[in-house]
Amino acid sequence: MNKVNVVLGSFYGDEGKGKIIDYLSQESDVSVRCTGGNNAGHSIEIDGKKFAFHLIPSGILNKNTVAVIGNGVVVDPKVLIEEMENIKENGYSVENLKISDKAHVIFPYHVEMDKLQEELRENKIGTTSRGIGPVYCDKYERCGIRMGDLVNKKFEKQLRKNIENKNKIFEVYGHKTINADEVVEQYNQYADTLRKYVVDTVDLLHNALEEDKKILCEGAQATLLDIDFGSYPYVTSSSPSIGGICTGTGIGAKYIGEVYGVLKAYSSKVGEGPYLTEQDNEIGNTIRELGHEYGTTTKRPRRCGWLDLVALRYAVMVNGITGLAINHVDTIGKLDKIKLCVGYKKDGKVSMQFSTDIDYISECEPVYEEFEGNFGDISNIKNREDLPENAKKYLNRIEEIVKVPIKFIGTGAGRDSMIVD
Ligand code: IMO
Ligand code: MG
Numbered sequence: 478m479n480k481v482n483v484v485l486g487s488f489y490g491d492e493g494k495g496k497i498i499d500y501l502s503q504e505s506d507v508s509v510r511c512t513g514g515n516n517a518g519h520s521i522e523i524d525g526k527k528f529a530f531h532l533i534p535s536g537i538l539n540k541n542t543v544a545v546i547g548n549g550v551v552v553d554p555k556v557l558i559e560e561m562e563n564i565k566e567n568g569y570s571v572e573n574l575k576i577s578d579k580a581h582v583i584f585p586y587h588v589e590m591d592k593l594q595e596e597l598r599e600n601k602i603g604t605t606s607r608g609i610g611p612v613y614c615d616k617y618e619r620c621g622i623r624m625g626d627l628v629n630k631k632f633e634k635q636l637r638k639n640i641e642n643k644n645k646i647f648e649v650y651g652h653k654t655i656n657a658d659e660v661v662e663q664y665n666q667y668a669d670t671l672r673k674y675v676v677d678t679v680d681l682l683h684n685a686l687e688e689d690k691k692i693l694c695e696g697a698q699a700t701l702l703d704i705d706f707g708s709y710p711y712v713t714s715s716s717p718s719i720g721g722i723c724t725g726t727g728i729g730a731k732y733i734g735e736v737y738g739v740l741k742a743y744s745s746k747v748g749e750g751p752y753l754t755e756q757d758n759e760i761g762n763t764i765r766e767l768g769h770e771y772g773t774t775t776k777r778p779r780r781c782g783w784l785d786l787v788a789l790r791y792a793v794m795v796n797g798i799t800g801l802a803i804n805h806v807d808t809i810g811k812l813d814k815i816k817l818c819v820g821y822k823k824d825g826k827v828s829m830q831f832s833t834d835i836d837y838i839s840e841c842e843p844v845y846e847e848f849e850g851n852f853g854d855i856s857n858i859k860n861r862e863d864l865p866e867n868a869k870k871y872l873n874r875i876e877e878i879v880k881v882p883i884k885f886i887g888t889g890a891g892r893d894s895m896i897v898d
Contacts, residue, residue: 490517491741498693514551516697544574581612600749682728708838753818807852
């Protein structure tokens, strides 16, 4: 039986998961999104055309790949329908899209609640204000509405109750309230559009496994945004690490094969929270411009800095990463000098001890090794041996420290600019 391969973010998101997913999904029969919602933004470039995916697995662009939105995903139907339209307008089909009947539905009150909660927070998280936290709250509070309820039109009573309850809170804070009649009408229309795509995806995935089909799990967000393993409270409200892949699909651990951890040759973060190797200076600004580090989802400028191997080693441990995919090697190679964080110094001692504890991080100092840059144009190189010496030294050192092989090397923006080992 084919094992299920997984692509995960190793840091704070935006590592370029889309590029690796795009490559791997070309040889996958089934491509699955497992967690999160339209807080994710995966951009891929095909024939000079840029596609931004927020909800639909990018595998949809391959004619023969079934694209699954798993039960762990939270779905904003409006965004989903827009994304489907966009794909169709670009000449691709969405007939192979399948949506889990168990995926929870985002309603306008979730989005409004997200905004209100952020407003009320003393320490802002910097959420994407897509309603992600509030919809997962409803899921765990057990008042959520699932895609199956939506398309079978068994949602009105619960929805009206939810809106009534949330409006009471909105009124207290003078926030705009939600008109239940409008939402019911709107979501009945969405239900009609989406009905034919909604199925029991657990069944679908296990049938595919039995037929020896190749399944690829597309991680969204990343390890340090994980509700358990990330830098809480500056995290998202789901489990984007390996556990979320299993619970977000119904695929048990024994079926999992390769776990690819995606990272960039530098690091970036959107939103608030600790970030030890951040370069809030000219270097960070240069990396941001060279790497076009502006949010796919929110267009926010991303915080940028050096690659942190202490954090990467943590991601490797938590997820059981078997191979690394490192993007933007071309970008970092445009600098003269590159730094790599190889340890944290605390109370005079250097160690590889990572923690998401904010007090711990604030007492640590990054320890750097310096490398020569100026890699030149590497976008057409197809073998790792042919990379310039400076690039090889940098990549070898990363492998040496985290003890996981690099399987993919991103050498440019285009679909083909990648070395596969
Ligand atoms: P992809 O899949 C980067 C961040 C937000 C915020 C925090 C909580 O593109 O890598 P939320 O709206 O999820 O409640 O926000 O998590 N965040 C991401 N940052 N890439 C993402 O996804 C993200 N998804 C959420 O910026 O700090
Ligand atoms: Mg993103």
